[in-house]
Amino acid sequence: MLNMLSFFAPRQYENPLTEQGRARTIAAFHLAQGNTDELTTMEMRRDVLNKLMSPRAVSYWLNDKEWLCISRKVGQVALLRLTDAGLRTCANSVAGGSEVPTTSELVASRRRLMLHGGTGHTEVVFPFLREED
Secondary structure (H helix, E strand, O other): OEOOEEEEEEOOOOOOOOHHHHHHHHHHHHHHOOOOOOOOOOOEEHHHHHHHHOHHHHHHHHHHOOOEEEEEEEOOEEEEEEOHHHHHHHHHHHOOOOOOOOOHHHHHHHHHHHHHOOOOEEEEEEOOEOOOO
């Protein structure tokens, strides 16, 4: 069983192809993986990513770029993983060496906002996912 999750989602999504937008995307991956310091191929809930990133941004990473892949479903919730290309894209963005660069400081700031709230963010609670035996 996966734990109950509570995050603060932005009420408005800025363009994901900007420094701020890419920071939000990478922060969402960190939080969806359990607020890890390092991104891995750990499963992430699509419903969580849809709220933290936007459904359109998740679809872009999944279908257009193949930086995410579907791992499996638990009930009605798809679990996604970053692909090797997705992990490289995130690392390159934070290092400033991609088409959409960002900074580790912006990613950390976005993580704090989505964890603790702030201007323009609303709390969203996600119910337990029950693994079928």
